[in-house]
Amino acid sequence: MNATASLVDDLLAGKHRALARTITKIENRSPGYRELISQLHAHTGDAEVIGITGSPGAGKSTLVDQMAKVYREQGHTVGVIAVDPSSPYTGGSVLGDRIRMASTVGDMDVFFRSMSARGSLGGLSTATADAVKALDAFGKDKIIIETVGAGQNEIDIVRTADTVAVLVPPASGDDIQMLKAGILEIGDVFVVNKADLDGADRTVQELKEMIHMRDSDDEWEPLVVETVAKTGAGIEEFLSVLEDHYEHLETSGLLDEKARTRYAEEIRALLRADMGTLIAKEIDEQGGIDSLVDEVVAREADPYTIADRIMEPLEDCTGRRQS
Amino acid sequence: MSTEQSQRPIRCLVAKVGLDGHDRGAHVIARAFRDAGFEVIYSGLHKAPEEVVQATVQEDVDVLGISILSGAHNTLVPKIIAGLKEYDAFDDTLILVGGIIPDKDKKELKEAGVDAVFGPGAAMEETITFVRDNVPARD
Numbered sequence: 001m002n003a004t005a006s007l008v009d010d011l012l013a014g015k016h017r018a019l020a021r022t023i024t025k026i027e028n029r030s031p032g033y034r035e036l037i038s039q040l041h042a043h044t045g046d047a048e049v050i051g052i053t054g055s056p057g058a059g060k061s062t063l064v065d066q067m068a069k070v071y072r073e074q075g076h077t078v079g080v081i082a083v084d085p086s087s088p089y090t091g092g093s094v095l096g097d098r099i100r101m102a103s104t105v106g107d108m109d110v111f112f113r114s115m116s117a118r119g120s121l122g123g124l125s126t127a128t129a130d131a132v133k134a135l136d137a138f139g140k141d142k143i144i145i146e147t148v149g150a151g152q153n154e155i156d157i158v159r160t161a162d163t164v165a166v167l168v169p170p171a172s173g174d175d176i177q178m179l180k181a182g183i184l185e186i187g188d189v190f191v192v193n194k195a196d197l198d199g200a201d202r203t204v205q206e207l208k209e210m211i212h213m214r215d216s217d218d219e220w221e222p223l224v225v226e227t228v229a230k231t232g233a234g235i236e237e238f239l240s241v242l243e244d245h246y247e248h249l250e251t252s253g254l255l256d257e258k259a260r261t262r263y264a265e266e267i268r269a270l271l272r273a274d275m276g277t278l279i280a281k282e283i284d285e286q287g288g289i290d291s292l293v294d295e296v297v298a299r300e301a302d303p304y305t306i307a308d309r310i311m312e313p314l315e316d317c318t319g320r321r322q323s
Numbered sequence: 324m325s326t327e328q329s330q331r332p333i334r335c336l337v338a339k340v341g342l343d344g345h346d347r348g349a350h351v352i353a354r355a356f357r358d359a360g361f362e363v364i365y366s367g368l369h370k371a372p373e374e375v376v377q378a379t380v381q382e383d384v385d386v387l388g389i390s391i392l393s394g395a396h397n398t399l400v401p402k403i404i405a406g407l408k409e410y411d412a413f414d415d416t417l418i419l420v421g422g423i424i425p426d427k428d429k430k431e432l433k434e435a436g437v438d439a440v441f442g443p444g445a446a447m448e449e450t451i452t453f454v455r456d457n458v459p460a461r462d
Contacts, residue, residue: 017411020383024461028331091332092357098378099367106373111381116362118332 004032008039011138016108019138023113026130037130043137045259047079048246051158052146053186054167059193061100062229063167063238064146068110069103070235071142077109079135081128083147083157086116093117097146111135125156126269129262132160155186160262162255163245165189165238168207171199184210187222188245191238195226220248282310333458335386338366338375340403343393348443352388352421355447361386361454372399376406379416385458391422396432404436415459419450 007025010018022040025033050067052060061082068078080101086093095114104110115131117124128145135143147157158164166187184190190207192200207224223241227234249255283289286309295301301309337353339346346368356363364382366375379387387407389400400420407413413436420432421441429440438457441450 016380017383020381024383030331086362087357087360090358090360092360093362094353094357095362095364098364098382106371106377108377112378113381114362114364116332 004035004039007036011040011134012043014139016111019111019134020113022134023131026134027115027118027127029127033130037133040133040137044133045136047132047136047140047143049132049136049143049145049161049163050242051161051164052144052167053148053158053164054191054193055169055172056148058167058169058172059229060146060148060167061097063191063193063227063235064097064144065101065103066227066229066232066235067142067144067239068101069232070239072104072107072110076141077139078104078111079132079138079140079143080110080112081115081131081135081143081145082112083115083117083124083128083145085148086118091118111138111140125160126266126273128157129160129266158186159265162249162258163188163242165191165242167191167193168203170194170197170203172203188220189238189241190222190224192224192226193229195234196228200226219252220245278314279310282313286310332360332362333386333454334362334364334382334384335388335454336364336366336375336379336382336384337388337390338370338378339368339390340366340370340372340375340399341391341393341395342369343391343395344368345392346390348392348421349390352390352447352450355451356454359451372402373406375403376410376412379403379407380410380412384416385461386417386419386454388419388421391420391424394423396420396422396424397428400432400437401435415461417454417458419454421445421450 007018007022011022022036024030025036052064054060064080064082068080071078082095082097084093084095084097093116095116098112098114101110101112113131115124115128132143132145145157145161164186166184166189168190170192190211192203192207194200195204204224204226211222211224225234225238225241227238229235246255249258283292286292292306296303296306335356337349337356339349349365353363353365364378364384366378375387375389387403389396389403391399404413404418407416418437419439419441420437422443424432424440424442432440439453
C-alpha cells in the first residue's frame with residue numbers, strides 16, 4: 001500500500017494525526033497531494049460549511065469558540081480553519097486565533113487548524129477548500145472557516161462556505177461604510193457582536209436599512225443578529241439563523257447549485273495553475289524569459305507577439321485534436 | 324503533469340504551560356520566529372499539557388517551543404512528551420524548552436526527549452539557527 005493510500009485510510013479511520021498531516025500536505029502542495037484529495041473526494045459532501053469574516057478585532061475567534069461549544073453540546077463534531085495574514089517581507093506569520101479557543105479545550109472532536117495566507121493570492125482559497133474537504137471526509141458535521149475580511153482574497157475563501165456570516169462591530173463607521181462594495185455584499189447573516197457596547201443599536205439599524213435597500217432577487221433576506229461572544233449571549237439564536245439559511249439552501253435547490261458553481265470554479269482554477277506550469281516550461285524551451293524580454297527591449301518584438309509565439313505550440317496541439 | 328512544487332515555511336508552536344503568568348519572553352521569541360519567516364502559532368497563557376499536545380497534533384508543527392519560568396518543567400514537559408507519543412507526533416517534532424532551567428535539570432529534560440534547552444542568555448539567532456539546522460525532515 002502506498003503512503004497516500006495509508007494516509008487516507010488513517011484519516012477515514014478517525015486518526016487525528018493523519019488529518020493534521022493531510023492538511024499540511026494540502027497547504028504545502030507536497031508531492032502526491034492531488035492524489036490525496038482525489039481519494040478523499042468520494043467521502044465528502046456531508047458537512048455544513050460556515051464562513052465567518054469581519055474586520056480585525058470584531059470578535060471572530062471568540063464567536064467561533066462559542067459556536068464550537070454550542071455545536072458540541074448539540075452533539076455535533078466541529079472543524080475550524082482559521083486563516084491569518086502572513087508578512088509580505090519574510091513570509092512569516094503569527095497565528096493567534098487558537099488562543100481564544102478556550103471553551104473546547106482538550107476536546108479532540110473540535111479540530112482547530114491555523115492557516116497562514118502565505119502571501120498567495122488565489123492559491124489560498126484552493127488550499128482552504130481542499131482542507132475543508134479533508135475535514136469533511138474525516139466526518140466533521142460543522143466546518144467553520146474564519147478569516148479576516150480585508151479584500152478579495154478573503155472573499156474567495158468565504159465563497160467556499162455554504163453560509164457566510166459577516167461580523168460588524170458596533171459604531172464601525174458612518175453609513176457610507178455600509179454602502180461601500182465588498183464584504184457587506186457577501187453576508188447571508190450579519191452579526192453585530194459586542195452588542196453590549198454603545199452604538200450597537202444604531203449599527204443594527206443601519207445594517208437593516210442597507211439590507212432593505214439592496215436590489216436582489218434572492219429569496220433569502222439577510223438577517224441581522226446581535227451577540228456578545230464573550231458571554232455567549234445570542235449565540236444560540238445566531239446558530240438557529242445559520243440553520244434556517246442552510247435549510248433554505250436545501251429546499252430551494254441552491255445548495256446543489258452552489259456546489260456545482262464551486263466545482264466549476266475549482267476545475268477552472270486547477271486548469272489555470274496547470275496551464276501556468278505548461279507555459280513556464282514553454283518559456284524555458286524558447287530560451288527563457290530574459291531573452292524574450294531582451295527582444296522586447298530591443299524593439300525586435302512586442303509582448304503580444306511573444307505571447308502568441310509561446311502559445312502557438314499549445315494551440316497547435318489542441319487544434320490538431322479538434323480537427 | 325502537475326504544479327506540485329512544495330512550498331513550506333517552518334511551523335512552530337510557542338507554548339506557555341502551567342501557572343506562570345509571564346509571557347513577554349514567549350512574545351519576543353514568537354516575533355523573532357515570525358521575522359525569520361516561520362509560521363508561529365502562539366498558545367496563550369496557562370495551558371495544560373494536554374492542550375499543548377492537542378495544538379501540536381492538530382497544527383502539525385515542526386517545532387514545539389515550551390516556555391517555562393515557574394520551575395515546574397520536570398513534571399509538565401514529560402507529560403507533554405507522553406501525549407505527543409500517544410498521537411504519534413513525537414518523532415517528527417523538534418522540542419525546545421526555554422526559560423529558567425537549572426543546569427542539573429537540563430540533562431534530565433534531554434533524556435526525556437527534549438532536543439535543546441535555551442536559557443535567558445541565549446541569543447535569538449542561535450535559537451533560530453538551531454531550528455533551521457535540526458528541523459525534522461518531512462516528505
